[in-house]
Amino acid sequence: DAMVIQNPRYQVTQFGKPVTLSCSQTLNHNVMYWYQQKSSQAPKLLFHYYDKDFNNEADTPDNFQSRRPNTSFCFLDIRSPGLGDAAMYLCATSLQGGSEKLFFGSGTQLSVL
């Protein structure tokens, strides 16, 4: 089945140690998103790619970076994780963006020690 896959499901890193989260999709969608979701809060958009065009949210910290080497894969890099970056990170896709529905991966739960 076509889907959005995130690995790993759980990631533990140390304070200040760079970490990369990965997302892949078999839906062939043009748009890929990264959301941060903290406990009991709504998903917060960090950035998204429309094809190769990168779109950063104004309030996304510089500590967060992303790469999309091809249509299928997208990575979230956290250069120097702080304790406040512990959260669920959700990858999502949509065919053309805008008002189209989102398909979410299962998420990566990041812990920072």
Next chain:
Amino acid sequence: GQQVMQIPQYQHVQEGEDFTTYCNSSTTLSNIQWYKQRPGGHPVFLIQLVKSGEVKKQKRLTFQFGEAKKNSSLHITATQTTDVGTYFCAANFGNEKLTFGTGTRLTIIP
């Protein structure tokens, strides 16, 4: 910035009772979507509303979009334990992205 408020934040109901969550914006929306997130899970798309005053039904779920396209509601009739989760509205203000509401967490008392 553009915000979307949802009420209530939490709702506890007896199994079999009805449940409603409301989503409100101060700005006219292009369209609105609803998602359900089970505990420990990820958001799953339920429905999209586009037209003013639109009403859509999915079995026991009824979705409405306000006449002014500034508010929306999700109503569940005769809740079941499988309805447990957090329900988010997600609004589109006519740009490329969706803004998620604050969510309503539904718990069911058997």
